[in-house]
Amino acid sequence: MVMKKKSSSGRQKIPIEKIPNRSHLQVTFSKRRSGLFKKASELCTLCGVEIAIIVFSPAEKAFSFGHPEVESILDRYLTRNPPPRQESRAHQQLVEAHRNANVHEQNMKLTQILNQLEIEKKRGEGVRPN
Amino acid sequence: MVMKKKSSSGRQKIPIEKIPNRSHLQVTFSKRRSGLFKKASELCTLCGVEIAIIVFSPAEKAFSFGHPEVESILDRYLTRNPPPRQESRAHQQLVEAHRNANVHEQNMKLTQILNQLEIEKKRGEGVRPN
DNA sequence: AACCCTATCTATAAAGC
């Protein structure tokens, strides 16, 4: 059942400052987060680069985007930017742990694949080949 | 005052596929990366959320965005999404290591602050208060 | 049902030719 009472006033300019209204903030967060992930996805494809994004929502839920996968990019980042020397053993173990992780990693991958899928789906829907 | 001689065909649509030309790719990468970081920065401000982004360039250079800092967000992400049980000691040590990191973290912070600065600077330049 | 999140539509802002 579609009820169209009124036309909206269209896109308004908003100042870049914290949105006071909670429900408005939630909607904006959701929309802009998906816009951000879409941009990241396009950058990956256009330039053949690897990107990981982690976002904590206002409700403290973690959202992630990763191409190819968040975990592998984090491992790589941590490997190339290692903590101070005295900590390198623990760090190395962590990197190995992540490489060998299985059950958890599968869940992570699934989540990320679902994210990617959603993005790809959106991209495919309204677009005709150019 | 801007003079335009003739109307063009307007903004061109580009296909989302790997850019073949190397220098064109480099330009696009640079522009879209800063656009992505700017969007992330706006999302942080509008919604008061925390975001970390890691990008590996075509030349394997790492670029990062983090509000408040990449490291703290990664720690939080890794803490909330822990690897399987048998690895938790190493993981815990890593988390501690990152919390206690000093010299390296200072460098990271500096890099990130410079990134933020660049973004804020760009935002300020072409915008007049509405 | 209070919260959190997502989806859809329109009009329009913003950006890039």
Add this chain to the structure above:
DNA sequence: TGCTTTATAGATAGGGT
């Protein structure tokens, strides 16, 4: 403010927990 694409504010509906 030519002309076009894109992102998104606003309004609202619906879905999941």
